[in-house]
Amino acid sequence: MYTFSSKLKTFSFVLMIVGILGIGYGFLTAPKTIQDVETILKAEESHEGHEAAAVNHEAKAEAQEAVANHEEVAKTVVDSTSHDTIAKAIAPVVAAKPEVATEKVVDPAKEHEEHAAHVLSQLQNKPWAALYVACIFFMLITMGALAFYAIQQVAQAGWSPVLFRVMQGITSYLLPGSIIFFIILLASGFHMNHLFIWMDEKVRATDEIIKGKAGYLNFPFWIIRATLFLTVWNLYRFFSRKNCLAQDESNDNSYYKKNFKMSAAFLVFFIVSESIMSWDWIMSVDPHWFSTLFGWYVFASFFVSGITAIQMVTLYLKSKGYLENVNSSHIHDLSKFMFGISVFWTYLWFSQFMLIWYANIPEEVTYFVMRIEHYNITFFGAVAMNFVFPILLLINTDFKRIAWIIVMAGIVILFGHYIDFFNMIMPATVGDRWFIGIPEISSLAFFLGLFIYVVFSALTKAPLVPKRNPFIEESKHFHY
Amino acid sequence: MSSNKVIHAIYNDDDVLMDAVHKTRAAHHHIEEVFTPFPVHGLDKAMGIAPTRLAICAFIYGCIGLSVATTMMNYIMIQDWPQDIGGKPSFSYIQNMPAFVPVMFEMTVFFAAHLMVITFYMRSKLWPFKKAENPDLRTTDDHFLMEVAVKGDEAELVKFFEGTGAVEVKVIDKH
Numbered sequence: 073m074y075t076f077s078s079k080l081k082t083f084s085f086v087l088m089i090v091g092i093l094g095i096g097y098g099f100l101t102a103p104k105t106i107q108d109v110e111t112i113l114k115a116e117e118s119h120e121g122h123e124a125a126a127v128n129h130e131a132k133a134e135a136q137e138a139v140a141n142h143e144e145v146a147k148t149v150v151d152s153t154s155h156d157t158i159a160k161a162i163a164p165v166v167a168a169k170p171e172v173a174t175e176k177v178v179d180p181a182k183e184h185e186e187h188a189a190h191v192l193s194q195l196q197n198k199p200w201a202a203l204y205v206a207c208i209f210f211m212l213i214t215m216g217a218l219a220f221y222a223i224q225q226v227a228q229a230g231w232s233p234v235l236f237r238v239m240q241g242i243t244s245y246l247l248p249g250s251i252i253f254f255i256i257l258l259a260s261g262f263h264m265n266h267l268f269i270w271m272d273e274k275v276r277a278t279d280e281i282i283k284g285k286a287g288y289l290n291f292p293f294w295i296i297r298a299t300l301f302l303t304v305w306n307l308y309r310f311f312s313r314k315n316c317l318a319q320d321e322s323n324d325n326s327y328y329k330k331n332f333k334m335s336a337a338f339l340v341f342f343i344v345s346e347s348i349m350s351w352d353w354i355m356s357v358d359p360h361w362f363s364t365l366f367g368w369y370v371f372a373s374f375f376v377s378g379i380t381a382i383q384m385v386t387l388y389l390k391s392k393g394y395l396e397n398v399n400s401s402h403i404h405d406l407s408k409f410m411f412g413i414s415v416f417w418t419y420l421w422f423s424q425f426m427l428i429w430y431a432n433i434p435e436e437v438t439y440f441v442m443r444i445e446h447y448n449i450t451f452f453g454a455v456a457m458n459f460v461f462p463i464l465l466l467i468n469t470d471f472k473r474i475a476w477i478i479v480m481a482g483i484v485i486l487f488g489h490y491i492d493f494f495n496m497i498m499p500a501t502v503g504d505r506w507f508i509g510i511p512e513i514s515s516l517a518f519f520l521g522l523f524i525y526v527v528f529s530a531l532t533k534a535p536l537v538p539k540r541n542p543f544i545e546e547s548k549h550f551h552y
Numbered sequence: 553m554s555s556n557k558v559i560h561a562i563y564n565d566d567d568v569l570m571d572a573v574h575k576t577r578a579a580h581h582h583i584e585e586v587f588t589p590f591p592v593h594g595l596d597k598a599m600g601i602a603p604t605r606l607a608i609c610a611f612i613y614g615c616i617g618l619s620v621a622t623t624m625m626n627y628i629m630i631q632d633w634p635q636d637i638g639g640k641p642s643f644s645y646i647q648n649m650p651a652f653v654p655v656m657f658e659m660t661v662f663f664a665a666h667l668m669v670i671t672f673y674m675r676s677k678l679w680p681f682k683k684a685e686n687p688d689l690r691t692t693d694d695h696f697l698m699e700v701a702v703k704g705d706e707a708e709l710v711k712f713f714e715g716t717g718a719v720e721v722k723v724i725d726k727h
Contacts, residue, residue, distance in 0.1 A: 426650040432639070467611070 074394050074531045080524065087521025094514020098199035106185075109192040193266055194502045199511040200265040201501040204256055206515035208353060209377075209493045210523050211249035212370075213486075216378020217242040218309055219342055219371075220409075222335040225312075231405055233547040234397045236316060237536045238386050242378070243309050244530030245523050250302040257298055257353075261291045267501050270359040282359050289359060294352055301345040308338040320539040328542055346371050354493075357500040361439045363428070369420040370496075376413035376458075377489045380482045383410060385527065387475050394536055400473040401552035407472035407481075411462055414485060417492075418459040443495060446504040450491050457488030490516065557702040558584060560687060561713040562695050562720040566592045569696040572716035573598045576700060579712065584699040587691040606675075610668040617663025621656040687724075695719075 103109050221239040224232040260267050269275055270282045270289045282289065312331055319327035347367030355366050363369075383406040389395045390403075428436045443451045465481045466472055498506045538544055563569040569592065576583055583599055596603075626645045629652070634642040641647040673679060691697045702709060706723060713721045 422650075422653065426653065429650050469607070 073534075074389065074528075074536055076528050076532050077392070080528060084521040084524040084528075087517045088525070089521075091514045091516075091518025091521055094510050095199065095203060095518060098202060098511025098514065102199050103192055103195050106188050106192055109188045109195065112195070113188060113191065191505065194505040197266060197501045198505060200256075200259075200267055201497055202511040202515045204267055204501075205490070205493050205497045205512070206519045207249070207253050207256055208497075209374075209490050210245065210519040211253050212374035212493075213377045213381050213523075214243050214246040214249055215305065215342075215346075216374040216376070217382055218246065218305065218378070219339070219346075219375060220379055220382065221312070222308070222339050222342070225331055225335040226339060228332075228543065230543050230546040231402060231550040231552075233538055233541045233544045234395070234550075235382065235386060235402060235406075236538050236541070237531070237534060238389065238395075239382055240313050240316065240534075241527050241531040242381055242385060243313075245526045246309050247306055248522065248526055249519075250306060254298065254302060257295065261295055267497075268356060268359075269500075270356060285359060289356055294356075297348060297352055301349055304338075304341055304345065308334065308341075312338075316538060316541075317534055319541065320535075322540060325540075325542055328540075343371075354496050357497055358439060361436065363424055363436070363439075365420060365424055369417075369424055372413060372417040372420050373489050373492050376410060376417055377486055379406060379409045379413060380485045382406060383478060384482045384486075385531075387479060389531070389536070391475065397537055397548045399550070401550050403475075403478065404469075404472045404552055407466055407478055410478075410481065410485060411466040411472070414458055414462040414466075417489075418455065421455065421458075439499075442499045442503075447495055447499055447506065450495050454488050454491045454495055457484050458492065461485075461488075556726045557706070558724050558726050559700045559702055559709055559713060560720075560722045560724055561698045561700065561716065561718040562688065562690070562722075563698070563717060564695055564719050565717075566696060568717040569698065570595065570598055572698060572713070572718065575716050576698070576713075581700050581709070581712075582703075584701055586699070587687060587697040589692050589694060589696070592696075606668055606672060609671050610664045613667035613671075614660045614664035616667075617660040618656055620663065621652070621659035625652045625655060 103112065217239050221236065221243065224236075224239075259265060260271060263271065266272055270279075270285070271291060276282055276286065312334060315327040315331045315334070319325070319331070350367040350370040354370055355362065383403070386395065386398060386406065387403065390398050425440060428440055431437075461484050462481050465477060471477045494506075494508075494512075537548075541547075561572065563572060566588070569586070569588070573583065573586065573595065577598070577600065586595065586599065588595070622645070629648065630642055630645050636642070640651060645652075686692065687699065688695065688697050698713075700709070700713070702723065710721050710723065
């Protein structure tokens with residue numbers, strides 16, 4: 073039996089408390105009114121130090137808005153590009169010019185007001201988005217571990233049964249994680265934030281594209297889907313754990329067979345719900361944009377994070393002497409999965425990016441234009457952390473067994489996939505107002521603390537080696 | 553004592569063979585070669601053979617392939633004739649890089665795979681029309697053969713190998 077070390081417990085509490093304080097700070101310092109934003113914008117202008125900057129700034133803001141804004145992104149881009157070409161093609165013909173000009177004429181005062189309102193909404197979203205990214209990230213890590221666990225059972229893997237209790241420990245975070253996540257979803261639905269622009273009544277009334285998607289993107293249907301998915305995932309987790317413990321005390325393999333069938337059914341449900349989940353909770357923050365392989369891409373991201381989490385917890389428990397049956401071959405296998413799925417993630421990341429970049433259709437490409445312009449460091453940094461670093465480090469067979477190298481790679485992979493989720497959510501919610509500051513780090517710290525606390529508490533509740541699993545002997549003597 | 557005499561100890565089970573290899577190594581007899589009809593897991597470790605460096609070769613070949621692809625496309629598409637093809641930006645390599653990645657990837661794999669296979673053939677001296685080096689035809693079917701150089705007392709050696717479970721022990725004069 074594992075006993076929760078008091079140091080780790082204290083550490084998790086410290087993380088949670090610091091996290092809560094930081095989250096609170098983030099919410100308190102977010103601007104409340106348009107006046108707050110005006111002062112912020114004034115301060116930024118004077119910071120730039122140009123007298124003429126006001127005009128400049130306005131123009132820049134307009135350009136940014138055109139890219140960042142949810143509203144009529146595609147339209148603006150199409151319009152402006154076609155106008156440009158028209159203007160170039162018939163440059164000597166003056167008649168074309170007034171038409172372009174009339175469309176560009178906007179009342180500067182009104183525009184400034186709109187800009188301030190836009191910035192206010194972004195800044196108010198910032199603490200919410202920070203919370204949302206950290207929350208969905210940790211919840212999906214447990215889903216990655218749960219999917220891996222189900223696959224191991226269905227595949228009748230001979231190496232992994234000694235790690236089943238570790239995986240169950242990690243997936244125990246699914247329940248608290250999904251409850252908090254569900255509360256945040258409800259908060260969005262009840263307009264406490266505007267993470268999901270399609271929930272905004274004013275936008276729904278005027279935006280033709282969102283109107284057209286209202287049959288799918290409406291709050292009741294959306295929250296019912298979320299409830300269904302979270303419930304089924306939690307039920308599978310609960311019963312699979314229960315059967316696994318019952319199998320220990322049983323005289324035959326009936327519980328094992330039950331788990332086998334249940335895992336197979338779960339995997340079918342999971343892959344459908346996972347796709348829909350990724351549209352609902354991640355893609356719908358950009359309701360004007362769509363991508364067909366998005367679900368797979370999100371899956372690869374949290375699947376590799378889940379495997380990495382299993383590896384990290386295993387290494388920790390092993391270093392404390394709790395997993396005597398786990399040998400370097402088990403570690404090696406997990407490292408191979410970390411390596412392989414990292415490459416798989418990159419494959420999907422690149423496929424999504426390259427197809428859209430190559431075809432360059434305005435209604436799709438704004439997604440990446442926004443990210444490359446305003447999120448350059450995190451957008452390409454994620455590729456470096458999730459691909460270049462692990463591929464160079466974990467390609468070596470010997471390195472796949474060395475604990476400190478795996479831990480280093482694991483930390484970079486986990487952080488890289490946090491950044492990946494950050495890249496998916498932030499551009500649509502806070503736009504160019506992003507920063508990895510106190511709200512973001514505190515949210516991460518809070519959920520990390522909660523994750524550590526829940527996972528290691530769960531690990532104390534059952535022996536770390538399943539007793540009567542049909543493959544447990546093979547697994548104990550697994551050697552690669 | 554003749555230096556070109558070898559013992560051929562023949563076994564009909566891989567477990568017995570592994571056991572015999574361990575015993576032979578413990579008795580400090582030099583194993584020249586072991587012939588088996590199929591890969592015996594752990595045999596190389598038991599014989600004390602150094603690990604292969606083919607993977608390292610493959611990594612280097614992959615890097616070469618990547619360099620070839622990059623240099624080639626940078627020269628052709630960016631330096632030599634940077635024309636506008638469907639609006640793709642050919643001002644610098646990085647600007648049009650996504651379009652080059654499929655080629656870069658395939659060339660890396662192509663070089664790594666093929667050059668590694670050729671390295672394998674060269675290092676293990678395999679080629680068409682090569683004369684097969686088979687000491688006993690049965691080793692390709694169901695027998696295992698361990699070849700050990702004869703040093704010291706021949707009769708004692710034969711006795712030793714008979715004791716390791718060999719179904720047949722022969723002393724061969726090698727040319």
